[in-house]
Amino acid sequence: MNGAVAFLLATVLNLPVFAASSTATQAPKLDNATCLSCHDGKKGAIEVPAADDEKRELLTVTAEKLAGGVHAKMECVACHTDIRDSADKANAHGKADAPKLARVDCAGCHEKLLAAAQADGTLKDKPRLEVIVKNAHAYQKSFHARPNQNFPDQPNATCDGCHDTHSFNVPADKKSPAYDQWRLQIGTTCGSTCHSEQLDTYAASVHGQAAMEKHDIKAAVCTDCHTTHAITSSSDDPFILAVTDRCGSCHEKSLTTYRATYHGQINALGYTNTAKCYSCHGSHKIAKADDPKSTVHPTNLLKTCQTCHSGKKDLALAPAGFATYQPHGHAGDFNKYPQIWVAWQIMLQLLVGTFAFFWLHTLLWFYREFKERKAHAGEQQIRLDSVPAQYKGKHVQRFSPMWRLGHITFALSLMVLTATGIPLFYPTSPWASPLMTLLGGPHTAGLIHRTSAVIFAGVFFLHLFAVAAYLVKNWNTFKFFGPNSLVPNLQDGKDMIAMFKWFFGKGPRPKFDRWTYWEKFDYWAPFWGVTIIGVSGLIMWLPNFFGAFLPGWVFNVAAIFHAEEAFLAVVFLFTVHFFNNHFRPDKFPVEVVMFTGTFSIEEFKHDHAVEYERLVASGELEKYLVDAPSPTKLALSKLLGFVLIACGLTLLTLVGIGFFTQIG
Template sequence: MYPKQFLKAILGAVFCLAGALSSVPATAADSPPASGDAACLACHDAKKTIKVSNEDGDERALRGVDPAKHGASVHRGLSCVSCHSDLTVTGDAKAPHKKNGQAAPDCATCHQRLWDEAQKNGSASARPRMGKVVSNIAAYKKSFHAKPDDDNPNVPKASCTQCHDTHTFNVPADRSSPEYAAWRAGVPALCGASCHTDQLDTYTESAHGKEVLDKHNSKAAVCIDCHTTHEITSTSLTSFKLLNVEECGNCHQEQRKTYGGTYHGQATNLGTAETAKCYNCHGSHDILGPKDPASKVHPDNRLKTCQACHDGKKRALATAGFASFKPHANSHDFAKYPEMWIVTNFMVALLIGVFLFFWSHSGLWLFREWKESAKHKVETHIRLEGLAEPLQHKHFRRFPVGWRIAHLCFALVTMTLVLTGTAVLFSHASWAPHVAKVFGGSKPMGLIHRCAAMAFVGIFFIHFVYVMQKLLRDRSFRWFGPDSLIPNWKDLQDCVGMFKWFFGKGPKPKFDRWTYFEKFDYWAVFWGVNIIGFSGLTLALPTVAAKFLPGWIFNVATVIHGEEAFLAAVFLFTVHFFNNHFRPNKLPPPDIVMFTGTQSLEEFRDEHPAQYERLLASGELQKYLVDAPSKPMRIGSKVLGLVLIAFGLILLTLVTIGFFTGGH
């Protein structure tokens, strides 16, 4: 707790600031002080210079007050003793006033009392500026300026009177007025003249300083735009670093938006203070235009600027490609950023094409099955001709244990990737910082994301090697046959036939072991592993990539990685979920065939009639018949399926919110 003297100093200082901003009964703007103050002005008139001796015999000049300026201030209706209540007028020419034993002026207490009275008597709404003063007092008490001074702990680092002259202070209320512009222009000198002299010298030569001081551009940044006024905190605090980015963005809106699309900006949106902010690249008081040879972002200086953070200690040393990274690139300016324009438009076209086709496919399928269900054309029991009665109650084994385990691992890893990845992609969304907080911040979340990515690639690689070695040893395997996942002409015929069936122009195609949409799901993983994998690897190992590739590759990789991940997530939780769990013939969800590995012969015959007929004709069907899963297995599979579906739909909701709240 501060000593009483220090507390008194703070309160006194705050009172001066608060009083300067408060609403008081006013006379004309140029009215002189109250008539009772004439005795005070006899000595304290600014036009006079009167010196007095202190207790040590040293002379000092009395504080002078300009009546005209006081008459234009916010305190113009107050008499001297309204504030200087600790003094009593004596009438003695040699000692016109003396201490009366009352406490020294305390602006905070006075204004708090006035505000409390206004609230009690119902006049608070007529004095909104007084309420602002009280909130400023509270903010100041928590600020860096209110902390004890290093040289004299009994006083704060900065008091109100160091920023505001209580006899003349009056911030123009109209921020569009020339008076307000003039007041803003004086802020740098006010902050720098008595305290921050070095910063003022640097600021004077900066791009902002020249705009304000030389060109009289009142809209250019001054001290209070970056540091605020009463809420000033230490620049080392996380809160300041995060807020400072938003303060810059108030003027540089387009740059703030494009910065938010980079990893630095995304991590900042998630509440991370360690990643590069505006001042790390551009400087703070010494900001210069990018064409200035002394600027930190001049092409000749960029690598050195990057190496201030990527210094080879905490982070790997920045390499040559860093200098050509474009932190404010956008996708709509082909002249400046052709790579971004081309890649973004390609990815957008890909997304539109895939979603348009498959959402139409799902919608038409839903309508067709619903229509047939309404007309009771869907058979609830399919006769299994040519099969002995005892065998008709068997199940058909579609997926071996290895495939089922791989599918479950893929599902868990993919959902982890979607959650941790889209929290970064949609870092602007309200839910994203909360997700990052659950994982301990953006850095631990990024580590989890990379571990999940390695697990995904590992599972994929094991599956690929297993399948390939098995197929290569089976010399009778037909690569374009009915058991192959490689697309063939029948898939195209089935796709066309399916659309004819949707519109009632033909029968439903007879699918063999793999449908065309199942093959698309399967091969989409190969596409995703390569596209998402290599772009993610580039972003995860920037110093390695920048040794061999130009910096714009990071801009392109960010677009590809994010857009392809968005495509995969939305496709999985809409199209894939519909095909396997939400079609009318599949309700109620979930379909547990990927968990049990089997399905009833009736369901198998309905979904894969061509394979059923082929196996029945060849006499091979019985090789695949197994007993139905046990009740615990069925219940466990349903619970697991419902949990995964619920989590997937939650992820879809988060992605949808992120997409429609901007920033993508």
Template sequence: MSDSIKTKNKVRVNNPATWLITGIVLTTMSLLWQTDAMAATNPATDKLDDATCLSCHSKAITLPAEEDADEDEAPPRIAAVHDEKIEKGVHSGMSCTTCHKEIVDNNAAHKKTGIGKPDCAGCHRDAWRTIQSENLISEKARMVIVVQNAEAYKESFHAKSAGKEGVKASCDDCHHTHDFNVPPRGTSKRTEWQLTIPNVCGDKCHDDTLEDYVDSVHGKEVMEEHNLKAAVCTDCHTTHDITKTSQDPFKLSITSRCGNCHEENYLSYTSTLHGQINKLGYSFTAKCYDCHGSHDILKVDDPDSMVSEENRLETCQECHDGKKMPKAIASMMSFGPHATGEDFNKYPQTYIATKFMHGLFIFVFAYFWAHSLLWWQREYKDRKRGIGPQHIRTDEILQGKAVQIRRFGLIWRIGHLLFAISVMLLILTGMTVFYSYSAWAPYVMRALGGPEISGLIHRVSAAVMLGIFFLHLIGVSINIYRNRKTFRWFGPDSLVPNWKDFRDAWGMFRWFAGKGPRPVFDRWTYWEKFDYWAVFWGMGVIGGSGMMLAFPHVTAQILPGWIFNVIMVVHGEEAFLAAVFLFTVHFFNNHFRPDKIPPPDIVMFTGTQSLDEFRRDHAMQYLRLVESGELEKYLVDAPSKPMTIGSRILGIVLLACGLALLTIVVIGFFSGNAPHG
């Protein structure tokens, strides 16, 4: 019986079902043990948090190569993320999935949603909206800068597509997003950070450029001397709104960026034609890097520098190559691209020219503004006391008829009108360049159609003005030749100054002071003669210097290069003198004296003048014509009403234009940063 019981209690080890059940139990227990072991060593596996991510990403990960990758192409890698660096960065308070929203599980081959890769700009933009809605702007002021930078980046050259590689440079290429932090200004950390910028740009993308930079004057100062004042990549190219160097936005802004460090050189550059038209939107002109180089800039006294004496001509000929512009020649090399009128030791010719023009300003304006002011107060006092203009009592000729006396013929009037219009256009286009730094200059230049159109208007106007001037000279010469037997160079009909003019000028000042009577004038008053001969001076100085600038290759065949510095000073300063004189002294003498109010005086448009005014202003000629019996041949019918109205409208328009030009010139003069020191 006991044997039978023993037999019943024995396990049937040879039964297949027993083996199957045993295997299942052991396998289940093994799996449960492994899970418990992993849970014991890595408790974060059941959730998607930073610890989970760092369990893999604390070391670099090599990804499988793409199917279409080249054999020599290294497989893609994910850089290691170090927890201690994250803690020091600006994103330390954020979790991994705040940015990596596309990750939804913690498997090695992550399951991803349809959301794209991290979008730095979008994230900061969303954060900014939250800050605004919660009224936290004052507490999060730096976010304003971040959002502005992000928006600038979106429009930059770096954000442009680079094919399958995505954008040319992403935020992470420069900022190392996981541990990024901009140290405060003035700290040693800030110094260390700024000194790494060339390597950040060069090692990542621009390796050839970095090679040039490290040997340049800027690179040596940064890399060897740790000089924070020396230029790094971002000083010239900016940080976020980087533009393509071959396009206008970069070419039109680079000089001012150089000027952030080289202030004096920038100011002197902007007083030259190169700098003036570049500032107004013309990119095809010499900029800092055209002459000095860009990444490989060397000191000026370095024999290998682009602007050394040995290389300067070749550098200039890069632009002045004889094709689009006249070819630069050796005699031009004494031209000073940064010459100013304040340094006699370096630029004596420019200094002397500048001081001469300033002395001329003082003399002309001191005399004529005093003359105008005294004249105004004397006529004003006379009118207030009821003292009318002086008259010479004579019998009226053709009494009862509306007659006037003819002073200027048709040719004189047409010439004056064209001359006035051309001069105003020259002042508008020329002073816009001369005062290119003024707030109004860019607006005027855009209204004119840009520097190229403005330059064309300037040259056409100059041709018209010079043409009228030379035609006048020819006409005067013919008239003198025809009347050579009777013409008197210092007679009453001549515009050549004589002793009477000096006596009249002295007499006017005595009259201003109430010490004598008002002088009696002949056909031409001394101020009319001054206006006339001022044109000859202006044509010689402004026109002559303008022609020399228009044909530099011809000028350089005869004169040294520094002459261009001198004539640029003279051309601009004399134009300023002419503009201010015309629109103050000339306008006052002819339109704004109390006896001329209301303006305008239309004698230069109708050609005629009332007998009353003629007797008052040109009494000696009037008496002479009466005594000789020639007065009647100069008498003409008064201009028609339409002619009078049209002349007044034209006069008002020209006066308004002149005063508007005077306003912008004065604003330019007082805007600071005046050309040539």
């Protein structure tokens, strides 16, 4: 009896506890409707206590606004995770004594969703999720995510600042009208929240007018230049280097022509010290070129050039000729750029004609020599018993020390010129930027290039002086069209015809005198090359001097002549010249006569039979006979030859990669 009474009493006493527990578990949930009861704006502006005894107005989020966004099916507290109130205490987080609300972690939420989708295999049903997380990661590394200078505890911009996460609904289909409308609002979004001054300037520009007034969906908006999430400071190198490509995504032809200029070449190599698109055209206030307010209007061009070429630091004040330079000139429009078109046609015909003839000559020569050597396999190609016994073991002096010194200086300086010049010709090639870095950057490479040019030209003019002195001394006896002269003559034409007959098996191998027709070509080619490359290079080396009295298109023409003639010289030397002297079967793998100055009398008779017979007949042969070079000298000469050939072929390979990268 006493036990039953005690149990009943305990039950009665605990009823309030059970009632309270039941009430707690059934407390109204803090759902979206509860949140909207304050935040939907229907009650007017609601002010609640904030920090420092001030008041703040509740953010208004209408039900319609929330329903139109991609987060419409989510609960408010799914993002505002630190709000734990129940519906009957929904205002607790707004009271002055409430803890400060944590910043909503958009990136963290989407990362968790991605991880969950990857774990349960549903990622394929959520194709946008990976894109969103990628964008979030880009934002976290961007300028917007950096601490604000005035409010270090806040970033420069948040996701909500651009997207308004309560109504966020960026159309995924970039071809849809909805996306077009969203895109046209980007300028307003950026300008109305943060960049008001830039918006005012942009709105008056050719881009802004097209987007905001004409509603042209192709018009450039903020994100086309600055990107969306990976935004960097416009003064940082990554932005400076990338902005030209972003301009080029619309202005493709202009980007191509810009890349052909020195400014564009240096930019493509990864250096920021040359003019970019905005340096000339401006950034937010770009106007049409025929607008008098445009920085590239003819009346403003010189002033625009002088913003960089100001006479300060390393850049002299831009002369008048700079204003008529054509930074976007190209050879495809004779009516607009006649001088450039003519210059390109001249060089194109020269390139095609030279390579067509000499590469055909090379292939036929290789075929004929290879075929003859195969037919006479096992036999000596140069018979040692073809000369009298008293001459055996002797060599013939062919080149004097001065000739050899001039040749090696020419060769080395030309290779240095090539190595320091080709990164500019092919700046987008995979090897160009590393090579320029190895050279110490454009400034150092330029110094090396010009020093080598002076050496190359110096040897050339010293040779001219030596030739002139020889002619003055021997004017009465020297025969300009004689066998010892390098001046082309009628016999050279006959020899060439005979050579082609031999190529096709229609005649014997011709016999040559002291100089063959291809050797004479090798000799005279630098006269053309040094003139074209030298003069054009000098113009580009001293633009301020020449720009003071020459029109700007001269620089365009000089760039074409310099680049194409250099290409011709390099490819010709390292293909045709190397074949004629080193790679044809009779000479392979290396010919050292230009390093030792001599070759065997048997080789002399084989290569220059007419001269050999003439010297024997006149009794002058012994005047040219010398002892064979020592084994050490011969070995070192071969080593030098192999090194130069290896360097030449390496440069040729780089040029080939660059050429096909460029046209691809």
